[in-house]
Amino acid sequence: MLQIAAIREHKDAYATALKKRNLDALPMLEEAISIDEQRRSIQAQLDETRAKSNSLSKEIGMLFKSGKGAEANELKAQTKELKVKEEELKNASNEAIEKLQTLLYNIPNIPQDSVPAGNSDEDNEVVSQHGDIPQLHENAQPHWELVKKYDIIDFELGTKITGAGFPVYKNKGARLQRALINYFLDKNTAAGYTEMQVPHLVNEASGYGTGQLPDKEGQMYHVGIDDLYLIPTAEVPITNLYRGDLLEAKDLPIAMTGYTPCFRREAGSYGSDVRGLNRLHQFDKVEILRIEHPDHSDAALDAMVVHVKNILEELQLPYRILRLCGGDLGFTSTLTYDFEVYSTAQEKWLEVSSVSNFKTFQSNRLKLRFRNSEGKTELAHTLNGSSLALPRILAGILENYQTENGIRIPDALVPYCGFDTID
RNA sequence: GGAGAAGUGGCAGAGUGGUCGAAUGCACUGGUCUUGAAAACCAGCGAAGGUAACACUUCCAGGGGUUCGAAUCCCUUCUUCUCCGCCA
Secondary structure, eight states, X not given: OOOHHHHHHHHHHHHHHHGGGTOOOHHHHHHHXXXXXXXXHHHHHHHHHHHHHHHHHHHHHHHHHTTOHHHHHHHHHHHHHHHHHHHHHHHHHHHHHHHHHHHXXXXXXXXXXXXXXXXXXXXXXXXXXXXXXXXXXXXXXXXXXXXXXTTOEEHHHHHHHTOTTOOEEOHHHHHHHHHHHHHXXXXXXXXXXXXXXXXXXXXXXXXHHHTOTTTTGGGXXXXXXXXXXXXXXXXXXXXXXXXXXXXXXXXXXXXXXXXXXXXXXXXXXXXXXXXXXXXXXXXXXXXXXXXXXXXXXXXXXXXXXXXXXXXXXXXXXXXXXXXXXXXXXXXXXXXXXXEEEEETTTTEXXXXXXXXXEETHHHHHHTOEEEOTTSOEEEOEEEEEEEEEHHHHHXXXXXXXXXXXXXXXXXXXXHHHSOSEEO
């Protein structure tokens, strides 16, 4: 959520930047400013009314104390009128706050200068491409065939016990999955990220804190009886650990990593995009998150990109880095780099990581602040990225590392797996 | 799940209807003193809105109510602790 004070100050620049999202935001921004002005004027009247009634109350108290009950009762009568006015102003104020809130919830974050304009994922900018695309043998297969062949993932079993999009990992498939989680976590902790294990269900306040609620309610599974949500990403519980906190500047940066399953309802997709491991209702992901001083968040994002790069290099997977265009940029982000691994058998790029700088967009909702060098409170910046999402990495490994005689395991993973081939 | 107790500033802990945003201690910040440090002493020290700056307003777990006036009384939700039960 944008800060109203910032909108007031940068209205035109914001409107210009939001054009990159194909959004003509100027009317919304102006409306927000106007509602806020109303709100402040109502608040001023309300404050004044309250001040009057507070001072009357004090007077009444003193009169009673000194035994002048009759005079006190006279003053009491005067408070009646004030109370009515107070009630009216309070209602008007609440209404304005609610209107402003609703409006602000619907304005996306401001894209950074480097974000290219564009409508869809086709307009994303390819920043760089790395690694060679392997030449596969003639009978190379997509991963959904390979997993059957080697009996390492069973989609039908998952359907039987739960439903479509909930695969069951078996044998070496299960072990490889576990190996990847450990490997990613080790890489992240070695880079200074503190490992956290967090609940997989969160309350409503957490959903609001990171922006899944109120608008993206349908994305999450909701446990109605306890009013809890299954997390769509570790970002939700881990970022919310710091909800409402006031940090000291010396506490920054805070760097955390965590493995969690992720649950997504993801309605409305079809075809090869959702085949096999490409899109699931439950999948595993290791996430990295940072809480940064505003002066350092840009550099931190670059460092996160380098970190994810290093992992993909070590796994020797062909990948490319995209800078998302305005049209594809997430609602809460100012700048996002996507990492895609090439799926040789499917002949397409699969998104395996998304690394974003949210600046103050989340921290404003979270009320996550720090005390700056002037002793004033200031919103911190939040960033996060996947390092990495498991299913598509798994798909990439299975397809790119397949041979006639089995699937090789990338060298870096062999110690974690305890085997070097799936056959 | 049952019974009881409690939730106050970074922490500890007073405050039970009136000038309380809240005593006191610790922590923290600045200063005096000291060769330096410690100790001691002096001063400051919650957040949000609002203002040019003041003023002013709001916040004592969350929500609602009683009252001219609520940290204090009532209702309700949540959380924590103790005892009992159950249990990986």
